[in-house]
Amino acid sequence: MDEANKESQAQAHSKHNTGAADLEKVTDFVEEKEISGDNLDNAITAILDKRKLEAEQKAELERRLASVKVKKEDVELICHEFEITKPKAERILKENSGDLRAALTALVNA
Numbered sequence: 001m002d003e004a005n006k007e008s009q010a011q012a013h014s015k016h017n018t019g020a021a022d023l024e025k026v027t028d029f030v031e032e033k034e035i036s037g038d039n040l041d042n043a044i045t046a047i048l049d050k051r052k053l054e055a056e057q058k059a060e061l062e063r064r065l066a067s068v069k070v071k072k073e074d075v076e077l078i079c080h081e082f083e084i085t086k087p088k089a090e091r092i093l094k095e096n097s098g099d100l101r102a103a104l105t106a107l108v109n110a
Helices: 002-033 037-066 072-082 086-095 100-109
Strands: none
Touching (some): 072 100, 086 100
């Protein structure tokens, strides 16, 4: 019986060692995938810089579009023919520098 007990303990110990080795492999893999603090800071900074640049570009576009004058008749024509809202018609005209033909072409091709 004593020998059978020793053999049983040896098998249990062997299973434990295998499990510990597998656990070590997993923790090594996770450690390879960890992100350092500097890399994280750089990534966050890059994202924030990109958002700031996009906001500046959007503000510049809005300033440029605000300076474009559109004719009331052109807005009404687009609203009536394409059944879109007045602000959307004005926006399309402004994006096309107030040119009715270009705005109509853009709407047809959209």
